[in-house]
Amino acid sequence: MISDLFSMTVLVGILASGIRLATPYLYASIGETFSQRSGVLNLGVEGQMLLGAFAAFYVALTTENLWFGVLAAIVVGGLMGLAMAFVTINLHAEQGISGIGFYLFGLGLSDLLFQKMLGTVETVKGFPKVHIPVLSDIPVVGEIFFRQNVLVYIALALVPLAWFVLNKTTLGLKIRAVGENPEAADSLGVSVARIRYFTVVLGGIMSGVAGASLSIALLNVFQQNLTSGLGFIAVALVYFGAWRPWGVLAGALLFSLINSLQLWVQVLGIPIPSDIAVMMPYILTILVLVLTVSRVRPPSALTKSFERGD
Amino acid sequence: MKKFRFLLTLILTLAVLLTACQTKETEPVVEEETGPFKIAVVMPSAINDLAFSQSMYDALVMIQEEMGGEEAMTFVYSDGMFVVDDAAAAIRDYASQGYDLVIAHGSQYGSSLQEIAPDFPDTSFAWGTTVDTFGIDNIFAYEAASQEGGYVNGVIAASLSESGVLGVVGPIETGDAKLYVDGFVAGAEATVPGIKVNVNYIGSFSDVALASEAANTHVAAGADGLTGTAQMVIGAIGVAEENDALWFGTQASQTELAPAHVVANQVYRWDVVLSEILDLIDAGTLGGTSFVIDLANGGEVMDFNPDFELPADVQALAEATVQGIIDGTITIELGE
Structure with a gap:
């Protein structure tokens, strides 16, 4: 039973499905990383994802x-x-409260539009799996990484890009400065408002695409509350990843891999009650958070609004 | 200025809260005593979920037509009430607005109903899926013997499977979902002894993404026939279609989602229960009885996809199974 877990089919299955599950988290969490690094906590990710998912589905x-x-x-x-x-x-x-407001707005509006404009669950032909020549033929690795849809590849490519922008560019330096010490950044001539506008809008765009990755690439359907809490997990993953793109990637992959592992545990008939199995990803996430929380520090100005003193 | 900002935030937040929580009404409330019979329903998911909530919505539309249209019966609904507290508030609101029958369509609403019903002794309440009326005489309860259609689906799936592996995507291991899953497993095993029926419960009625990944897991484990229950399975149906696996539906017809891959659906016909409840209310009984829909009373119907070419022998076996369950020659042994 347990030894079945280590067969090649199962391992490839777990990894390939873990990467698929991680895709919407990656888009939303990387976008949220930018907002939070500049000092804005956006709890409206879920609502932005829902509206993005609906818009993408309807237009497609x-x-x-x-x-x-x-x-x-x-x-x-x-x-x-x-x-x-x-x-x-x-x-x-107040950032937290208005974020919740935007979540509820997105939830309500996406449902209303769905009822009025579609009326029933329909399917769309979504982004197909792209087999990357040569690479997709590599045993094991090919199957896991190189036979996914295009939005999965873009999500993975965004991680190093986000790291580069945040750490190696002037823009990234300004974002970090605004999130750590907006007064100092302001005194050096950086427009705090402009930088925050940029990161929050970028976060919204990424959340919208996260929604699209569900409705027209992974699931190819839309229904009420399609995201079902994914957006909130994406916000948690930013904390989990210590506000760093690579950390966010690690968190999204860990959470998704454990989720796909628990699906396999049940399929293989390993005698763990299903209620316990579905808790595994959450328990593990909390555990890692507890173990790492003392090491990391959020951006100093996170959730604090900034007003010019002059 | 600060006060203004606070006020503005408050107003904006309330505004969005109100948009999110709005109730959709099919008809403005008619307040005449002698007017049509008035029903209100609270449901956990959308009325067009192709599953649990839709089965109740379709039944109400059917009953309304049977009774002679909106002059005889009107109904309003609040769907998407996955937050039990919100649902409880809606149930109480409907009761105090003078609806004749308030239906709480979801087993999660039970304890709320138990609290609310005694405050409105002249209103009839119904809830499901359950058999428990709490001994309160203005509560009806209704349940689906979903293991019956599950069994039939299991028989067909096992007969058609070439790989000898089937997969089931379940929500939470409880209520009619568990009955359906256990029925499906029993039907498959009775038809092809030794067949592998893999089951995974995803721990949610709404997580479409995880349901879809659960189906991917089954396909990777070799399944060529899939089923699942509750509104999150729409993701799994897409996976069946993409991988050329067969799909067996339940609660409502799911054929339109994958016309070439859906073989059969067990369809709930709550109108059977609703007519009985309405007759009882008409005769002055407001509750105290529990009902079960099953294949025998027509509350569950097997709906075969006309576009799927089911081999004649399998079709015959499916029909014989339905008949056997109805006349009692087939008894369904459920797991622990």
Whole structure:
């Protein structure tokens, strides 16, 4: 029974499905990493994902062009980010509460639009799996990494890109400065508001694409509350990853791999009650958080709104 | 200025809360005593989920037509009430607005109903899926013998399987979901002894992504026939289609999601229970009885996809199984 877990089919299955499951988390968490590094906690990720998922699905269904769908998710996610930025940066609203407000707004509006514009669950032909020539033929590795849909590849490519932008560019330096010490950044001529607008809108765009990765690539359907809490886990993964893109990747993969492991544990008939099995990813996440929390420190200005003193 | 901002945030937050929690009404509330019979329903998922909530919505539409349209019966609903507290508030609201029958369509609403019903002795309540009326005389209970259609689906799936492996995507190991899954396993094993029926419960009624990955797991483990129950299976049906595996549906017809891969569906016909409840209310009884829909009373119907070419011998076996369950020659042995 337990030894079945170590067969090649099972290991490849766990890893390939772990990477698929991690994709929506990666988009949303990397976007959220940017907002949080600049000092804005966006709890509205789930709502942005839902609206992005709906927009992508609806546009892909009606235009039969998947890239238009992605574009729609980008626009809708960006607009949601813009609204969030206005409320938290210009109006100085409490970030946590307004994030929850935007979540509920996204949940309600995506459901309303779904009922009015589609009325029933439909399917769309989503992004197909792309077999990358040569690489996809490598035994084991090929099957795990190189036979996924295009949005999976883009998500994975965004990790080093995000790391580079945050750590090796002037823009990244400004983002970090604004998140650590907005007064100092301001005194050096960095526009705190402009940087935060940029990161929060970027976060919205990424959440929108995270939604699209579900509705037109992984699942190819839309229904009410499609994301079912994924957006909140994405926010938790930013803490888990200590506000670093590679850490976020590690967290998303760990969480997803444990989730796919528990599915296999049940399929192989390993005698663990299903209730315990489904708790595994959450228990492990909490455990890692507890063990690492003392080592890491959130951006100093996180959740604090900034007003110029002059 | 600070006060203004606080107020603005409060107003914005309340506004979005209200958009999110709005109730959809099919008809403005008619307040006349002598007007149509008024039903209100609270459901956990969307009315078009192709599963649990839709089965109740379809039944209400059917009953309304049977009774002669909106002059005879009107109904309103709150769907997507996955938060039990919100659902409880809605149930109480409907009761205090004078609805004749308030249906709490979800076993998670039981304890709320137990609290609310005694405060409205002149209102009839119904809830399911369960057999428990709490001994309160204005509560009806209803349940589905979902193991019966599960068994039939299991028989068909085992007969069609070439790989000898089947996969089941379950939500939470409880209620009619567990009955369906156990029935499916029993049917498959009775038909092809030694067949492998892999089951995984994903721990959620709504996580479409995990349900889809659960189905991928089954396919990777060699399954060529899949089934699952509850509203999150729409993700799994797509996986069946993509991998050319067969799908067996339950609760409502799921054929339209994968017309070439859905073989058969067990469809719930709650209208059978609803007519009985309405007759009882008409005669002055507001509750105290529990009902079960099954193949025998027509509350569960096997719906075969006309576009799927089911071999004649399998079709005959499926029909004989339905008949056997109805006349009692087949008894379904459920697991522990």
